[in-house]
């Protein structure tokens with residue numbers, strides 16, 4: 178029972194992190210119908226910026242004096258801001274000029290941006306080629322224990338921040354004028370522009386929001402796994418990105434609620450697999466889930482099987 | 488000066504020369520119809536006016552301002568609304584949200600609410616279906632939504648692309664009555680139609696487009712009586 182609950186809790190923590198990243202994939206796909214391969218690198222950048230900010234500020238590494246409370250929030254916002262600008266720039270400089278080009282060109286460009294970010298990230302004046310230890314911004318303690326299940330501060334923070342961000346996004350997309358414009362644009366660019374919607378601005382905004390969410394996920398990721406912040410070109414990042422993309426597909430690519438659901442599902446799948454089957458096959462569970470979902474519901478759990486747009 | 492003036496307009500789709508020196512004007516307060524066969528370039532003309540296409544030559548003037556080459560979202564603010572061919576309702580959004588998007592550029596909440604009410608009185612069917620995804624509406628209802636949504640922009644010039652397409656005769660009549668009503672309330676209309684018969688009945692002026700060129704321009708009643716038009720577009724009776 179304890180193991181079950183503990184696994185459930187761990188799965189939710191990992192899953193909400195995945196969900197944050199999956200949202201970026203799904204929002205961009207929903208509007209531009211292409212897979213933004215550079216998204217996992219924005220996530221990586223978010224994690225590294227968090228590190229650079231915290232390290233530069235001199236907040237203690239593991240075991241030192243506890244940093245001030247605002248340290249975490251400050252780092253989170255700095256990272257989100259940086260990546261929002263990065264996402265804006267990527268769209269503006271790399272994708273927008275290709276707005277009318279075949280999808281494949283954009284896809285290849287995305288891969289190019291991804292490689293670019295990984296490699297430029299390794300420059301010594303940026304993040305370098307060595308793994309780092311993240312300063313401990315959150316107390317490494319258990320906040321409370323219920324039925325022998327440990328609720329660690331870090332995991333609770335991950336879940337709380339992810340929930341808040343997702344609630345804000347949900348509100349933004351479904352209850353604001355801008356969100357309505359986003360949904361209109363994702364349905365049809367030209368008709369949306371006939372409503373007076375500045376389609377380019379909406380697309381920029383989508384990238385800003387998606388990238389900020391990825392940065393938040395990057396921050397939470399290094400909070401959760403502070404021990405080894407992998408170098409920018411490490412395959413860990415790509416694999417994590419890929420998993421979150423899978424989450425978006427499982428939920429129904431293009432569907433915001435689907436991405437949240439998909440993220441949580443693969444987090445649970447991974448943790449339950451690791452706890453009850455074998456901890457060495459985590460990725461296999463995730464991809465098996467993908468295959469099963471696609472067999473049963475090709476459009477994803479919440480995706481609607483749509484007819485190709487005319 | 489007319490509300491809309493198009494002068495020597497050329498539009499290309501790659502190598503396809505879709506409009507060849509189109510010149511036409513729409514006087515404020517009128518209904519002007521543009522008729523012609525399939526592929527004549529009617530839709531292309533409307534798309535060039537609303538900014539969806541950039542002409543390769545010629546100019547478009549709206550209310551004295553050059554508008555060719557300007558993006559559609561700016562033109563909406565100048566008072567142009569375009570209900571596109573095939574309706575283009577946002578299928579995944581509710582009827583309500585579609586209507587809200589029609590008023591996207593407007594800040595006068597009270598005015599929008601009043602116009603919304605007017606639109607729903609014009610199309611009572613929509614009122615019953617406000618919370619339904621627009622994709623689940625029938626073709627006729629989607630057309631009503633497309634027109635209603637365009638009206639919510641409170642346009643000075645309304646571009647309608649084949650509002651009668653695919654509708655039952657009964658509904659077609661309703662739609663044309665409403666077009667008249669909208670015009671009587673002060674909105675200028677440029678109406679593209681395959682149904683030349685109905686279009687010439689409601690319009691003040693008419694233009695006939697054939698493979699990218701204007702071949703006739705006259706008062707609608709004159710066109711309706713012309714042998715050439717009758718043969719080509721009115722089924723010869």
Ligand SMILES: Nc1ncnc2c1ncn2[C@@H]1O[C@H](COP(=O)(O)OP(=O)(O)OP(=O)(O)O)[C@@H](O)[C@H]1O
Nearest residue numbers: 500503505523524525526527528529530531532681
């Ligand atoms: N996106 C496009 N790419 C290439 N050619 C196009 C495109 N859109 C239209 N055309 C061509 O331009 C010409 C004019 O098309 P347009 O859609 O304006 O005709 P239309 O008068 O509206 O016809 P219909 O009554 O069938 O709607 C046609 O020959 C058409 O094939």
Ligand SMILES: [Mg+2]
Nearest residue numbers: 529530531572
């Ligand atoms: Mg047409």
